Amino acid sequence: MNILLPTDFSQNSWNAISYAVDFFKNIHANFYIIHINNLELEEVVSNGNVIEKKKSNTTIQSFQILLQKLQQHETNAKHNFYTSVEDGNFIESIRLHVVEKSINFIVMGTQGNSNFKEATVGSHTTDVITKVKCPILVVPENARYKSVSEIAFPTDFNTGYKTKIVSTLKSFSF
Numbered sequence: 001m002n003i004l005l006p007t008d009f010s011q012n013s014w015n016a017i018s019y020a021v022d023f024f025k026n027i028h029a030n031f032y033i034i035h036i037n038n039l040e041l042e043e044v045v046s047n048g049n050v051i052e053k054k055k056s057n058t059t060i061q062s063f064q065i066l067l068q069k070l071q072q073h074e075t076n077a078k079h080n081f082y083t084s085v086e087d088g089n090f091i092e093s094i095r096l097h098v099v100e101k102s103i104n105f106i107v108m109g110t111q112g113n114s115n116f117k118e119a120t121v122g123s124h125t126t127d128v129i130t131k132v133k134c135p136i137l138v139v140p141e142n143a144r145y146k147s148v149s150e151i152a153f154p155t156d157f158n159t160g161y162k163t164k165i166v167s168t169l170k171s172f173s174f
Helices: 011-023 058-072 090-100 123-131 163-171
Strands: 002-006 029-037 043-046 049-053 079-087 105-110 136-140
Touching (some): 002 011, 002 090, 011 029, 011 058, 011 105, 011 136, 029 090, 058 079, 090 123, 123 136
Parallel strands (some): 002 029, 002 105, 029 079, 105 136
8 A cells, every 4th residue: 555645744744644553553554744835935135036935954853853753653564755846736736746657645644724614624735635636644633543444435436446455444443
């Protein structure tokens, strides 16, 4: 099973990663943890000209901290972790990884940081749900993993799902 874990290194992202590791604790899984730098936000502009693109070691340091947390977290010996930093458009990078890594699930957190008070899903998560053809497990901000008793599987029946996804969901004992 290949699982994509987008991260911005926030506590909310760590919570989603931790949740995913626990959720798939009995399954052989490859976890692809990806951080996507939006190039448009990183350019420093002066008089309409790009004078530099911000680059720092904070991403490397953040991945080191995240991997240290994973070492302290109880994981399955059959879990493999891979990290990646991408520059570009968030959705396009996610789509590319889904195809290139044969991703079966995307797991990401949400804080609901949108302009609508009643919204429960953030804009990046909403974009992934609506623009990426891959099952997604959305982990609310304060969710803590406990044995699953039910899973909502919303669909409009316009998307085909791999048999592996359905059989994996059936393998959980509810």
